[in-house]
Amino acid sequence: MRRAGDNPRNIRGIGICHLYVDKNADLERALAVIANAKVQRPTVCNALDTLLVDERVASTFVPQIAEYLHRLGVRFSVCEQTYTLLDGLGFDLSLAKPEDFGIEWLSLTIGIKVVSDIDAAIGHIRHYSSGHSEAIxxxxxxxxxxxxxxxxxxxxxxxxxxxxxxxxxxxxxxEVAVSTQKLHARGPMGLEALTTYKWLAWGDYTSRV
Structure with missing residues (x-):
């Protein structure tokens, strides 16, 4: 597993990806999307690392998603509030340290954190994200x-x-690569992103005014 500090954030290949479950999410439909993001290919850079859950739906949703992912072999590294919700229910569970939310797991482990609202989720992402992929x-x-x-x-x-x-x-x-830089190619890169160009200008003895 890789931590956010292991690589400069503008280097491709590290993806600490987040998904936020808003208070107004369709919680039943959310289960399959989260499982896909985490389990389909857990060793790739666009796999989900941290699930953020709005506290207004956490008591209902966190046990549901934990049970759903547990059946798929997922382990959990969680905040204190999540730990309280899941402790004693038979999950592979550990209490996360703050720095653990900066880990790119590359495995069937997921971080779960309960947040107060959407702005708290955004703040968490700004602090821990590698700039790869995030979802709401x-x-x-x-x-x-x-x-x-x-x-x-x-x-x-x-x-x-x-x-x-x-x-x-x-x-x-x-795909050639995924770039988290802002210049010039960003996101998934195909061949066009690796090409360059030059300007050819024809004038008629033209001066700039």
Whole structure:
């Protein structure tokens, strides 16, 4: 597993990816999306590392998602509030230290943290994210827009798995890489992102005025 400090944040290949479950999410439909993001290919850079859950739905949703993921072999590194909700229920559970939320797990381990609201989720992402892929699950269009505007990662999703950050999925053909830089290529990269160009200018003895 890799921690956020192991690599500069502008180097491709490290993806500490987050998914936030908003208070207005469809909790039943959220289960399969989260499982896809975590379990489909847990060793890749767009797999989910940390699940953030709004405290107003945490008491209901956290045990549900834990049971769903536990059946798929997932282990949990969790905040104190999550630990209280899950302790004694038979899950593979450990209490996370703050620095553990900066880990790219690359395995069937997921971090879970209960947050007070969407802004707390955004703050957590800004602190721990590698700028790769983040997602929100919500039926509130205003929450979705706020999240997309405030989270500055290479790929930001509403009601979709982080596993879509892929050149083939984005229609770029065979993927070359995923870039978390802001210049010049960002996100999934196909061949075009690795090409360069030059300007050819023809004048008629032209001077600039």
């Amino acid at each position: 699950l919500t039926d509130d269009i205003h929450a979705a827009a706020h999240f997309m505007n405030e989270v500055n990662s290479a790929a930001v999703y509403v009601n979709a798995s982080t596993r879509f950050t892929d050149g083939g999925q984005f229609g770029l053909g065979a």
